[in-house]
Amino acid sequence: RGTALQPLFKMSYSCSKVGDPHPGQPYKGGNFCAFLPDNPEGLKTAKLLRKAFERGLTFQIKSCNGEERVTWGFIPHKTSWDGGKTRNGYPDALYLREVGTVL
Numbered sequence: 001r002g003t004a005l006q007p008l009f010k011m012s013y014s015c016s017k018v019g020d021p022h023p024g025q026p027y028k029g030g031n032f033c034a035f036l037p038d039n040p041e042g043l044k045t046a047k048l049l050r051k052a053f054e055r056g057l058t059f060q061i062k063s064c065n066g067e068e069r070v071t072w073g074f075i076p077h078k079t080s081w082d083g084g085k086t087r088n089g090y091p092d093a094l095y096l097r098e099v100g101t102v103l
Helices: 040-054 095-102
Strands: 008-011 030-033 059-064 067-072
Touching: 030 067, 040 095
Parallel strands: none
Antiparallel strands: 008 030, 059 067
16 A cells, blocks of 8 residues: 545534525535645646636535535545545555546
8 A cells, every 4th residue: 555645624603505405504615635646646636626626516415314414425435545436445446547537
């Protein structure tokens, strides 16, 4: 296992906007962590993920048990360094290509 880049996103509590499930309602934030390999392809993917984040594409707001909360959006993220594809981790030989296609 090699070294990893570990982007951390801190989403605070706020109010939802037009286009969210319940505009103007408060939602719960959270800390979100992802993993990328520390190599040229991982660095390229990190830059693309940053652009997606800056454009508001990384997260979405969903209702869960009557509470609005931030969740991962449609861009796939590796949230574990191990466990394989089924557990959102590595090894996953196709992940960087797949996320690059989405981005």
